[in-house]
Amino acid sequence: MRPVLETFGNAGISEVITYGLIINFGIYFCSLGLYSALNYFPGKERLGEQQPVLRSDVILSLVTVFCNTLVFVFGVFLWKRGFIVLSEGQSVFRIVLEVVFLTLLMDLLMYVFHRSVHFTTYFRKLHQRHHEHESTNLLSLFVLHPVESIGFGLMMLGVLVFFPLSATGISIYLVINSLWGTVGHLNHTVLPQSWLKIARKGCLCTSEFHYLHHQHPGCNFGFYTSIWDRVFKTNYSSLQENNN
Numbered sequence: 001m002r003p004v005l006e007t008f009g010n011a012g013i014s015e016v017i018t019y020g021l022i023i024n025f026g027i028y029f030c031s032l033g034l035y036s037a038l039n040y041f042p043g044k045e046r047l048g049e050q051q052p053v054l055r056s057d058v059i060l061s062l063v064t065v066f067c068n069t070l071v072f073v074f075g076v077f078l079w080k081r082g083f084i085v086l087s088e089g090q091s092v093f094r095i096v097l098e099v100v101f102l103t104l105l106m107d108l109l110m111y112v113f114h115r116s117v118h119f120t121t122y123f124r125k126l127h128q129r130h131h132e133h134e135s136t137n138l139l140s141l142f143v144l145h146p147v148e149s150i151g152f153g154l155m156m157l158g159v160l161v162f163f164p165l166s167a168t169g170i171s172i173y174l175v176i177n178s179l180w181g182t183v184g185h186l187n188h189t190v191l192p193q194s195w196l197k198i199a200r201k202g203c204l205c206t207s208e209f210h211y212l213h214h215q216h217p218g219c220n221f222g223f224y225t226s227i228w229d230r231v232f233k234t235n236y237s238s239l240q241e242n243n244n
């Protein structure tokens with residue numbers, strides 16, 4: 001990771017923008033490729049019909065990639081100015097701890113952010129574009145209002161300002177984020193039922209969990225785990241129990 005950081009450290013603004021575009025378009029096309037590949041996964045159980053891909057989805061998904069690039073450039077700026085400190089040469093154990101810590105902290109912040117968005121009139125209107133996808137397609141993860149994309153990015157940069165983590169730990173977290181986002185927007189299950197039961201018991205969000213959020217926007221606000229939905233009784237099953 002050290003050579004990569006040296007490259008970013010020596011790069012001018014136009015080079016940082018270019019690297020940001022390469023990384024974010026790389027994430028975008030990897031997500032699209034993984035989504036398409038998982039569509040052919042054997043033994044899948046369909047959750048609903050595929051959301052049609054509109055031209056406006058393609059345009060908005062590309063806007064999201066540019067917003068994420070802006071956040072990346074701002075993150076490099078904060079790092080160069082010493083507001084974000086990155087540590088290197090960490091042990092494997094420390095990196096694993098960093099990834100778990102960052103994932104759980106972001107999970108809590110995203111739950112608060114996502115739930116607030118649903119209950120604040122102005123932000124609900126912004127988030128509505130994502131919920132126009134009552135079912136999901138390969139672009140749903142990227143069909144976000146620019147305020148949401150930038151808001152998520154700034155939230156992560158805020159965490160990095162307060163907690164000095166390694167570039168390796170942050171990179172692994174970002175891979176997990178893309179993977180979870182892609183799998184979460186599938187309109188079918190991937191894992192066998194026995195594995196899904198284990199994932200549910202372990203409070204891990206599955207395709208079904210986020211699919212239910214698109215179908216019933218008043219529940220399942222979690223992104224990586226269902227911990228906070230269970231704690232605050234906003235998970236789908238709690239809501240069903242309350243309605244009965």
Ligand SMILES: [Zn+2]
Nearest residue numbers: 130140185210
């Ligand atoms: Zn979604």
Ligand SMILES: [Zn+2]
Nearest residue numbers: 114127213217
């Ligand atoms: Zn939502």
